Amino acid sequence: MRRIRVLHVIGGGEFGGAERHILTLFRTIDPEEAVLEAVSLFEVPFAPIAREAGMRVTVIPMGNKLDLRVIFRLRHLLRTNEYGLVHTHGVRANLLGRLAVQGLGLPVVTTVHSLIFQDYPHPVSRALNVLSERLTSPLTAHFITVSNYLAASLIKSGVPRQKITVVYNGMDLRPGTAKPQTLRERYSVPEGAPLIATVGRLHRVKGHRYFVEAAALVLERYPEACFLIIGSGPERALLEDKVDRLGLRGSVFFTGFIKDVERYYPEFQALVLASLSEGLPLTVLEALAGGVPVVATRAGGLPEVIQDRETGLLVPPVDVTALAEAIMRILENPAEAQEMVRKGRDFVGGNFSAARMAAGTMAVYRRVLGINA
Numbered sequence: 001m002r003r004i005r006v007l008h009v010i011g012g013g014e015f016g017g018a019e020r021h022i023l024t025l026f027r028t029i030d031p032e033e034a035v036l037e038a039v040s041l042f043e044v045p046f047a048p049i050a051r052e053a054g055m056r057v058t059v060i061p062m063g064n065k066l067d068l069r070v071i072f073r074l075r076h077l078l079r080t081n082e083y084g085l086v087h088t089h090g091v092r093a094n095l096l097g098r099l100a101v102q103g104l105g106l107p108v109v110t111t112v113h114s115l116i117f118q119d120y121p122h123p124v125s126r127a128l129n130v131l132s133e134r135l136t137s138p139l140t141a142h143f144i145t146v147s148n149y150l151a152a153s154l155i156k157s158g159v160p161r162q163k164i165t166v167v168y169n170g171m172d173l174r175p176g177t178a179k180p181q182t183l184r185e186r187y188s189v190p191e192g193a194p195l196i197a198t199v200g201r202l203h204r205v206k207g208h209r210y211f212v213e214a215a216a217l218v219l220e221r222y223p224e225a226c227f228l229i230i231g232s233g234p235e236r237a238l239l240e241d242k243v244d245r246l247g248l249r250g251s252v253f254f255t256g257f258i259k260d261v262e263r264y265y266p267e268f269q270a271l272v273l274a275s276l277s278e279g280l281p282l283t284v285l286e287a288l289a290g291g292v293p294v295v296a297t298r299a300g301g302l303p304e305v306i307q308d309r310e311t312g313l314l315v316p317p318v319d320v321t322a323l324a325e326a327i328m329r330i331l332e333n334p335a336e337a338q339e340m341v342r343k344g345r346d347f348v349g350g351n352f353s354a355a356r357m358a359a360g361t362m363a364v365y366r367r368v369l370g371i372n373a
Helices: 017-028 046-052 069-079 091-100 123-139 148-156 208-221 236-245 261-267 282-289 320-332 334-351 354-369
Strands: 004-010 034-040 057-059 085-089 108-112 142-145 164-166 195-199 226-230 252-256 270-273 294-297 313-315
Touching: 004 017, 004 069, 004 091, 004 354, 017 034, 017 046, 017 085, 017 282, 017 354, 034 046, 046 057, 069 091, 085 091, 085 354, 091 108, 091 123, 108 354, 142 148, 142 354, 148 164, 164 354, 195 208, 208 226, 208 236, 208 320, 236 252, 261 282, 270 282, 270 320, 282 294, 282 334, 294 320, 313 320, 320 334
Parallel strands: 004 034, 004 085, 034 057, 085 108, 108 142, 142 164, 195 226, 195 270, 226 252, 270 294, 294 313
Antiparallel strands: none
C-alpha cells in the first residue's frame, strides 16, 4: 500500500477540539501509512504547539476574513508538493481548501466538529458562513462527522448519506506526564474543598454563563466550593463581569488556556459542560478516562457518550437549577459518582480510543483515493 501525504487545513486561531483532533491523528496514524502536515491561517496558538509535537505546519495568515489571496498561496503549496488529498476543518478552512484544489485533481475530506448555526450567533455572520458551506460543500469528496448527531444534521442540510462517515473523536488512553503544580496550589483552594471545572473555549455556545449561575446556587450550600473556568475566548470579559455582579470573586477563577489540561482532571470533583450545542467534546472523554464524574447538557452528540445516571448526569440546556442540582448530586453521592465514572471509563476505552479514530480516518482516506487496504 502506498503512503498517503495529507494536508490538513485549519484556522488555528484557538486550540480547541478540532486542533487537538488533528494532533491526535498525527501522533496515532502510522507514518508509513500516511504523512500528515498542516496549514494554519493564524500564527498562534495551533502552529507552535503542533510544531513542538513534530508536525510540519505552514502558516498562511489571512489579512482579514475576506482575504482570498490565501487561496493562491495554498494552491501554490499544493502544486509544489506531492499531497494525495486535503483535509479541512472549520468553515473558513473548508472554503479556502475546497477552492484551492480546483483543477489540481486532489480530493477534499472535511471533518465536521460542530454546527455552524450555533458557532456563529450573529445573524449576518451566520448567514454568510451557511451560504459559504452550501455553495462549496459539493466540492468535498467525503465528510467525516464526530457524532451521529452531526451526521443527521448534514443529511438534513442535503448532503447525501453515502458521502458521510461517523468517526468518533478519540484520545490517547496511555498515562500522561506529571503536572508541575496542582491547580489547587495555584489558586489556593483549600484541601477538601470541592473543585469543579468547566473546560472549553469561552464562546457563547459553550454556555459558560449558565455554569456561573449554577455555581452561585451551589455555593449557597457549599460555600467552600471553588469553580474553575478553563479556556480562552471572546466571552471572557462578559463572564468576568457576571462573576463580579454575582459576588463570586474568590470562588470562581478564570485560568485562561492550559496546555495539556487533561493532566489536571484528577483534581476535579466534577467536570461540567453547560453547552447549548456540541459535536462530541474531547473534554468529556478525557474526564471519564481520568476518573472524573461528568455533568453535561443533553445537547448535540453528548448523549452519545453520557447516558444519564449511567456514565454521567445529563440536564436540559439553559436549566441553571437542574445544572446546580446535578453538581450537588455528584458532591453528595460519591459512591454513585464513582460507579458512573467506572462505567464511563469502560465505555470510553471501548469506543473512543485514538487508535479507533485513526483507523476510521484512514479508511476514509483509502476510500476517497480508491486504495484497497
